[in-house]
Amino acid sequence: MKKIAVYSASLVGAFMMMTGGAMAAPSCGLSNGQKANGEPIKVGAIVGQTGPDDFSSSGDAAQAFFKCINANGGVNGRPIEFTMEDDQWNPEVAAQVGNKLVKDVGVVALVGSGSFVDMAVNAKLYADEGVMSMAGACAISDCYESSNIVTAAGGPLISSVGAAQWAVAHQGAKNIVCVTTNIPTSGIYGCSWMQKFMENKGLEASIIPLDPASADMNSAVLETIASGADTVLVNMPGGMAAAFLKVAEEQDLRDNFKWISSTPLYDADIPAALGKYWTGVLTVNAELNPIDGTGPDTTNWRAIMETYANEGDPRDTFSQAGYLAAKYFVEAVLKLDPADINRASVTKAIQAISGKTSDMMCGPYYVGLADRHLPNHANIMMQLVDGGFKQVSECTQVDTEYLAPYLAIEKEMGISN
Amino acid sequence: MKNYGEKYGHFEMNQISGQWRRWLAPIIILIVALSIPAMGSALWLKVFTSVAIYTITALGISLLYRRLGQVSLAHVALMGCGGWVTLRLSHAFHLPFEFQLFAGGVFTAIVGMVLAYPALRMRGLYLALVTLMAAGGFSILIGIIQFPNGGDGFAGYAITAITHMERPYLAQSDEAFFVYCIMIAVLAYALVYAHEHAKPGRAWALIRRSEASAMAAGINVTFYKVWGFALSGFLAGIAGGLLAGSLQFLDARSFPVGESVMIFALTVVGGAWHWFGAIIAALLFRLMPALLNDWGVSGDAAFIFFGAALMHALATAPKGIAGQIAGLASRLMKSGDRHD
Structure with a gap:
């Protein structure tokens, strides 16, 4: 009897350890388990949900984090009222919902936005109205060249150059063709700076732009073959990138090129979607650290997504970035007097964010008072393996002239030498 | 010539007796439009600014369709x-x-x-296809050269964050720019009205009825067809400039081929034969998706409604929603006159 009791206790203990390892309890804000009932703090986000691809995972993660906050004491008793709007990848709609959130709803900040148009359309609005956008998935240059927008993600430029830099160093890439969207401030922005990186090394590069509204992947694959490149860099939203790779698979082009990608393909669902064909062949740049990492923030992000997000919400880099944006936002406003939380005080608190470190990021996250922000300019490479990804490089600083003004800002702020 | 003009050339509101009644509806609509900024909603101000802009575009489309029987999908x-x-x-x-x-x-x-050049030789479906191809060509071209964003060179485009264009001196704020767009729309209506009630209007009416008859009557068919396309294009160009002013930049993704087809279809649904059909078309085109989006329904759901509305218009309301409203108003007025 005693033996059975010991075995039973051991089994229960082992089960608890296993479940504990698989999913720790979510931790957020005050973590007191008390529902916040005070006057809501209005926060918004703009995501590109309907359109050529769903680009809302950063907003979903921010929403999940705020649900956790509201169930755990809120911001010193005040819950966060989170309004997420869909810009439909349409500039007119982005302007409409931006004005709605900033002027009609009166949000104190935007947190977790993920879009291909919002930042271009509304950067001026945010600056004029003195509101900060702590974005998650920033797919366009305006995100990194505006005073009132900041993100933990590196963006298409940092990711594309990072992927090319790795391919040159580790795979001997000499001629890279970048297959991307024809959105100038997104796909072309990333690929043209990758092109400059290659030219500076005395190497070759070319760009194949695709219209995301009517992307013809067969033509793109044919152009890729005709490019004469030895390496293909896929720099598109996840859905489009997967479609392109499917067509390449149909043509059995795996062994004709080296295959690299920017971050959008780093998604927990991608290995299953692409199948075994790309195992050990496709290497993806990740703007943040691995989604299956064991650090405190990565573990907590997964737990929060498990508890507060929808099952179908992606677990990808942009979701991580949305989590970080929401976390740093809450940490900033928790320092404020709850009775004095308004747009001006929140903007000031966000601008004061400095030196935040996380196991999700290679370097520190900061905001500061500057005309542009790009705190994350180091990243890693993940290779597609059977059913998942494995890390094939450590954190590496991205080598591009584009960073010069940002490094000058960091020097001025005392972040780097 | 005057009879043709009266039968085919004037707006349906001419059916309403009395000069004051003729201007009552436009004045009411103008007053309602100008009171929109007082609603105090930034979202709906943006939406109605788009409505005012696309009203000008729909006005140009309905002019071609009503007067020359030409379908433009561009x-x-x-x-x-x-x-x-x-x-x-x-x-x-x-x-x-x-x-x-x-x-x-x-x-x-x-x-x-x-664009009018093929229109001189084609009508109906074939012309529609030519204009559709032109829209497709523009979509490809603009995807290559992009809209100017403050860069150098002929294209004025640079791969960098956008430099926002300047708005009119008198209309810097969103509220003032909305009123500005309304005023331009009123001027656009006046321009069309002036044409329709002058020699071009009478010529277009006869051309629509029979080009052979028009030529027999000494009308320069080629000139007036080209003039109709030019006027319609002018209105679309003005609307495009206002859209640029509204957003303070333009993005190639705002001009897909499908949008050209959609606004033509909605002009038919709204009612190309009535002066306020263009307003209804613009409301359907921009207000309806915004309402759905605000209610949390996917904006794409509007396409289902638009498809059903187009089928309804083609089957039961050839003069569109505006025709139905005008018919109802006419019946009510006649009924009121009888009671008097």
Whole structure:
């Protein structure tokens, strides 16, 4: 009897350890388990949900984090009222919902936005109205060249150059063709700076732009073959990138090129979607650290997504970035007097964010008072393996002239030498 | 000639007796429109600014359809032409907005005249296909050259964050710009009205009835057809310039081919035969998706409604929603007159 009791206790203990390892309890804000009932703090986000691809995972993660906050004491008793709007990848709609959130709803900040148009359309609005956008998935240059927008993600430029830099160093890439969207401030922005990186090394590069509204992947694959490149860099939203790779698979082009990608393909669902064909062949740049990492923030992000997000919400880099944006936002406003939380005080608190470190990021996250922000300019490479990804490089600083003004800002702020 | 003009040329509101009744509805609509900024909603102000802009485009489409029986599936692309010129001049020379707007309109009128060339030989489906191909061509072209964003060179485009274009001196705020757009829309209506009640209107009416008859009557059919396309293109160009002013930049993704087809379809649904059909078309085109989006319904759901509305219009209301409203108003007035 005693033996059975010991075995039973051991089994229960082992089960608890296993479940504990698989999913720790979510931790957020005050973590007191008390529902916040005070006057809501209005926060918004703009995501590109309907359109050529769903680009809302950063907003979903921010929403999940705020649900956790509201169930755990809120911001010193005040819950966060989170309004997420869909810009439909349409500039007119982005302007409409931006004005709605900033002027009609009166949000104190935007947190977790993920879009291909919002930042271009509304950067001026945010600056004029003195509101900060702590974005998650920033797919366009305006995100990194505006005073009132900041993100933990590196963006298409940092990711594309990072992927090319790795391919040159580790795979001997000499001629890279970048297959991307024809959105100038997104796909072309990333690929043209990758092109400059290659030219500076005395190497070759070319760009194949695709219209995301009517992307013809067969033509793109044919152009890729005709490019004469030895390496293909896929720099598109996840859905489009997967479609392109499917067509390449149909043509059995795996062994004709080296295959690299920017971050959008780093998604927990991608290995299953692409199948075994790309195992050990496709290497993806990740703007943040691995989604299956064991650090405190990565573990907590997964737990929060498990508890507060929808099952179908992606677990990808942009979701991580949305989590970080929401976390740093809450940490900033928790320092404020709850009775004095308004747009001006929140903007000031966000601008004061400095030196935040996380196991999700290679370097520190900061905001500061500057005309542009790009705190994350180091990243890693993940290779597609059977059913998942494995890390094939450590954190590496991205080598591009584009960073010069940002490094000058960091020097001025005392972040780097 | 005058009889043709009366039968085919005048707006349906001429059926309403009395001069005061003729202007009552436009004045009421204008007052309602001008009171929209007082609602105090930034979202709906943006939406109604778009409605005012696309009213001008729909006005040009309905002019072609009503007067010349021509189907244009390229008007949103024509807006892009006007918007491109307006933006380019703004970034290059910083001229007064009105000058840039007018230049954009004139350029688009010339493009409209080029489009009119096949219209001289084609009608119906074939012309519609030509205009659709033109819209497709524009979509590809603008994807390559992009809209000016403050860069150098002919295209004025650079891969960097956008430099926002300047708005009119008198309309810097969203509220003032909305009123500005309303005033331009009123001027657009006046321009069309002036044409329809003058020699071009009478010529178009006869051309629509029979080109052979028109030629027999000594009308220069080629000239008036080209003129109709030029006027319609001018209006689309003005609308494109206003859209650029509203957003303070333009994005190639705002001008897909599908939008040109959609606004034509909605002009038919709204009612091309009535002066306020263009307003209904613009409301359907921009207000309906915004309402659905605000209610949390996917904006794409509007396409299902639009498809059903188009089938309804083609099957039961050939003069569109505006025709139904005008018919109802006419019946009510007659009923009221009988009671008097």
